[in-house]
Amino acid sequence: MPKSANDRRHFILVTVLVVISTVLLNWLLSAALPLPVQASLESLVIDELIGWHVWIIAFLFSLVVVFMLYSIVVFRRRDGDEGEGEHFEGNTMLEIIWTAAPLVLVVIFAWYGIDTLRRVTFEDPNPVVIKAVGFQWGWRFEYPNGVVSQELTMPVDRRVRMDLETQDVNHAFWIPEFRVKSDLLAGQTTHLWFTPTMTSAEYEAEHGREIRLVCAELCGRAHWSMYSTVKIVPEAEYTAWLDEQLAEQTPSVAQK
Ligand SMILES: [Cu+2]
Numbered sequence: 001m002p003k004s005a006n007d008r009r010h011f012i013l014v015t016v017l018v019v020i021s022t023v024l025l026n027w028l029l030s031a032a033l034p035l036p037v038q039a040s041l042e043s044l045v046i047d048e049l050i051g052w053h054v055w056i057i058a059f060l061f062s063l064v065v066v067f068m069l070y071s072i073v074v075f076r077r078r079d080g081d082e083g084e085g086e087h088f089e090g091n092t093m094l095e096i097i098w099t100a101a102p103l104v105l106v107v108i109f110a111w112y113g114i115d116t117l118r119r120v121t122f123e124d125p126n127p128v129v130i131k132a133v134g135f136q137w138g139w140r141f142e143y144p145n146g147v148v149s150q151e152l153t154m155p156v157d158r159r160v161r162m163d164l165e166t167q168d169v170n171h172a173f174w175i176p177e178f179r180v181k182s183d184l185l186a187g188q189t190t191h192l193w194f195t196p197t198m199t200s201a202e203y204e205a206e207h208g209r210e211i212r213l214v215c216a217e218l219c220g221r222a223h224w225s226m227y228s229t230v231k232i233v234p235e236a237e238y239t240a241w242l243d244e245q246l247a248e249q250t251p252s253v254a255q256k
Helices: 005-032 041-074 092-121 200-207 235-255
Strands: 128-135 138-142 152-155 160-166 171-174 181-184 190-194 212-215 227-233
Touching: 005 041, 041 092, 041 190, 128 152, 128 171, 138 152, 152 235, 160 171, 160 181, 181 190, 200 227, 227 235
Parallel strands: 128 160, 152 227
Antiparallel strands: 128 138, 160 190, 171 181, 171 212, 212 227
């Protein structure tokens, strides 16, 4: 804690430098590591949480590094100075602050994280249910009306529940633009909830590439090739596509 006018000057200067460094570092991290486009409601919620984490990371890094560099430069040993330096005997107030502040911060972020999880995973009473089966190395999708397709098609602005199963080893279902991700575990059915907010046509027109589902679990030699195009369409178009697929698939089933 500053005792003299000179101490106060150092204290104010370091505070200003920490603030400047925090803002710069936050900007640098966000510019250097941009997140994918936000294409689901969950991406907004999760990016907000990531954004606060980056602020805290930038602040804590600045707090440590600015204090350290300032001390090294400003309080360095000068030519001809052979003194021992002043002796300090601890500071109870500082110790209380640096114990309590991280504790409060951790509790706040734990609560914030749990609340984010609740906002992302809540169950909708009337979801669109699609089953995704992962295998080495591809995906298959099963729809409620019995249609089985290599293509993942879903309606925009509806809450979707993916039921995830694997035919062999563990995989992971990940659409980066949605942020949420879930493992496919052998012998189990896992669930993943999301609400697409953008049609794939809008996305492609804006960004010049398709939305892809990728496997995010190293699952063997051709893991890299385990991706699938995602089609997000207006709900009427989704229903029409399901009917059309059903009509196409029914005769082939009857022939068997
Ligand atoms: Cu895989």
